[in-house]
Amino acid sequence: MNSALKSHYSAAELSALQVEGLPTSKGKLIAKAERECWSFVETKGKGGTRREYSPPAEVLAAIRAQAAKKVAALSAPVLPIQREEQLPLIETEAQALKADARRGVLQALEMLMQRSGYPMKKAAAVLIDMARVGAANEQLVGMLKMARDERGRKSEDGLPSVRSVQRFVEYERAGMLAPKKRERDMSVPAWAPFFLGYYQRPEKPTVEHAYREFIKDWAQAQPGTEIPSVWQVRRFLAKVGNVSREIGRMGEHELKTLRPFIRRGFENLLPGDIYSADGHTFDAEVQHPLHGRPFRPEITTMVDIATRKAVGWSVGLAESAFAVLDALRDAAMKAGIPAVFYVDNGSGYKNEMMLDVATGFMARLGIEMVNSLPYNSQARGVIEKLHQTIWINAAKSLPGYIGWDMDREAKLATFKLSRKAIAQDQKTAAMPLMAWARFVAFCEERVAEYNDRPHRSLPKITDPATGRRRNMTPNEKWALHVAQGFEAHRVTDDEARPLFRPQMLRTVRRCEIELLGNRYFARPLEEFHGEQLRVGYDIHDPHIVWVYDDEGRFLCTAELDANKRDYMPKSVIDRAREKRATGREKRLEAKLVEVREELHGTPALEHSDTVTIPGFMSINREQLAQRARELQAMEVVAEPVVSKLAAQETATPAKEAAAWGVPSTPEARWAEWKRLNAMTEEDIDSEKARKWRHTYQATAEFRTYQRKSA
Structure with a gap:
């Protein structure tokens, strides 16, 4: 209205x-x-x-x-803020200073014209003469020198000419009081895209190297065109943006370190809203828990984003889904079950045990797993920084540190010292590496120290002990949320046992369930024949599994080979160890065969009509055939003699058998085994040869030659 x-x-x-x-x-x-x-x-x-x-x-x-x-009730209108808008031509500070100086000169010129009545040209000449003889104040002289266009003819005193001052008036009327700035020629030369094909490569060639490769093909691709100099190429690269210049030389992962990013705030998060986890290969060697040899363990850590607290961790022989499960169990029992589980795309997280809609841990615990984009570790900077803060610094405090930044000579000395202890008797030798049990306790201490140390991303408080301002510790931030009414949903030990057992869907066949290579039996499953049920198992105990229906209702327990006897059970961990040991054994056998072939290998015989034995004889094919005919004639005459010799050999079998021995080279042993294998037990006179034929089949050398001949 x-x-x-x-x-x-x-x-x-x-x-x-x-x-x-x-x-x-x-x-x-x-x-x-x-x-x-x-x-x-x-x-x-x-x-x-x-x-x-x-x-x-x-x-x-x-x-x-x-x-x-x-x-009267209406408030005063809010006026828009008046900002001084820069002239379109004023791009640099030097242009702005010259424009202000010229404006001051024109004001002084106008004032002189009003007081003296001089025309503009006369007033400009008087103004310049006053500045030249020292009759003008220093501010006016400075403005005249600053207003002068440096592109013109130089003057001894640095003052502009009368004509220049008159031009200032024309510039002001045209709205172009600031001088023009000479800009770079930003046009792209015709050869530039061709050159960038040699420069923007993952090998990151230098300008000189790329230029040499470029000029080889440019003359053929564009005959008759001028070849640019290397200095033209350098000037062109200087005009290209710092990020655009690195495209092709750096991958998408590296380019993200140069491009803009988004900082994520966590002020509105509560403890347990988001857990982030990642695996880290420890940068120091410790003693293996099984054989005591040096190795680098894999540590999986979970951090709460809201408080930066390390809520759970696990250490194992390698990164796997079981290590992630153990870290998740530790976090759920100590700090609570998270709402979001933010991880990368590793196989330890993206697997059926974690993500299956029926038996996966994410569905059973009510957790939503969010995976970061590939090659986007910056998005999980919290957990990446935690590795540096806890584990890399912890590794540097141990004698077995072998990180990338360690001195090469010191790293080699540590390596030799630990391997020397392995070669000696471990009971008497001093092992410089930390034992496994002590290492686990060491990790627990480091995590506790981190949670009690001020974190720079947390708010500041006044230290009650020193009275100084400092950042809160993760434990203090967690305690603050608890004091404000937060209550974590923790899992008790009794709940954790069935809750953190991995589950798989398996079909019941005549009361039997096959799981991880083992067979389990329970009579109560008789009426479930052919149905698919959920089976929970303990990764450390293979003797029993727990069977549930599709709604999660517990049915019964099934025992390993309850309907069979004389079976050696193997747990999941034992099977993994055996598989890993078998793979290492095969690789070592292949390496051993290669070393022996390099040492004892014999070159192939060349085809020749004449066979020469240095220092003994030389015979050709014709002579060899004549020799064979002579031997045939001798066999007819020597039959009685041969019969007699055969009788003598039969009479002394023990003497001939004792003369048999194991060949000294791998090739000879393989040939001897094939000869003996083609014979029956009765045909082999030597007892030693019969035993060797059976024992040789169990050696790695036999399996190697058997694979080659297959």
């Missing part, structure tokens, strides 16, 4: 004003106006003619008073 005061109002306008003493409905107001004989005028509108009334004086006074109250 228009708030301006008028002399005549329509019935609708008067009722809308809600003036005290007037009706608030249109009909009643018309009745009051006709009853009190208010004067009116008829006006034409879209709907026809209507009456506009002239209220009495007391009604008009009430309308004015009401309008005054509304105006």
Whole structure:
């Protein structure tokens, strides 16, 4: 409604004003106006003619008073902030200073013209002469020197000419008081894309190397065109943006370190809202828990994003889903179950045991797993920084540290010392590496120290002991949330046992369930034949599994080979160790065969018609055939002699058997085994040869030659 005061109002306008003493409905107001004989005028509108009334004086006074109250109640209008906008031509500070100096010179020129009555040219000459002889103040002289265009002819005193001052007036009228700045030629030469194909490569070649490769092909690709110099190439690269220049030389992962990023705030998060986890290969060697040899363990850590507290951790022989499960169990029992589990795309997280909709831990615990984008470790900077703070610094405090930043000579000395202890008797040798049990306790101590140390991303408080300002520790931040009413959903030890058992869907066949290579039996499963049930198992105990229906209702327990005997059970951990040991054994066997072949290998014989034995004889094919014919003739004559010799050999089998020995080379042993294998037990006279034929089959050398001959 228009708030301006008028002399005549329509019935609708008067009722809308809600003036005290007037009706608030249109009909009643018309009745009051006709009853009190208010004067009116008829006006034409879209709907026809209507009456506009002239209220009495007391009604008009009430309308004015009401309008005054509304105006007084309104706040003062908020004026837009006036900012000095830079002229489009002013791009640099030097241009702005020259524009201000010229503006000051023109003000002094105008003032001189007004007081002296000189024309512009005369006044400009007088102004410059006064500055030259020292009659002008220092500020005016400085403005004249600053206003001078350096592109013109140089003057000895640095003052502009009269014509230059007159141009200042023309510049001001045209709105171009700031001098123009010479810009770079940003056009892209025709050879530039061709050169970038040699420069923007993952090998990161230097400009010189890329230029040499470029000029070899540029003349052939564009014959008759001018070849740019290396300095032209360098000037072009200087014009390219720092990030665009590195495209192709750096991958997407590296380029993210140069591009803009988003900082994530965690002020509104509560403890347990988001847990982040990641695995880290420890940068120091410790003793293996099984054989005591040096190795680098894998540590999985979980951190609460809201408080930066390390809520759970696990240490194992390698990164796996079981290590992640153990760290999650530790966090759930100490700090509570999280709402979001923020991890990378590693196999320890993206697997059926974690993500299966029926048996996965995320579904059973009610956790939502969020995976970061590939090659985007910056998004999980909290857990990446925690590795540096806890584990890398912890590794540097141990004698077995072998990080990338360690001195090479010191690293080699540590390596030799630990391997020397392995070669000696470990009971008497001093092992410089930390034992496994002590290392686990060491990790626990480091995590506790981290949670009690001030964290720079947390708010600051006054230290009650020193009275100084410092950042809160993760434990203090967690305790603050607890004091404000936060309560974590922790898991007790009794709940953790069934809750953190991995589950798989398996089909029941005649009361049997096959799981991880083992077979489990329970008679109560008889009526579930052919159905698919959920089976929970303990990764450390293979003797029993727990069977649930599709709704999670416990049915029974099934025992390992309960309907079979004389079976050696193997747990998941034992199977993994055996598989790992078998793989290492095969790799070592292949390496051993390669070393022996390099040492004892014999070159292939070349084809020749003449066989020469140095120092003994030389015979060709014809001579060899003649020798064979002579031997055949001798065999006919020597048959009685041979029979006699055979009888002698039969009489002395023990003497011949004792003469048999194991060949000295791998090739000879393999050939001897094939010869003996083609014979029966009765044909082999030597007992030693018969035993060797069986024992040789169990050696790695035999398996190697057997694979080659297959």
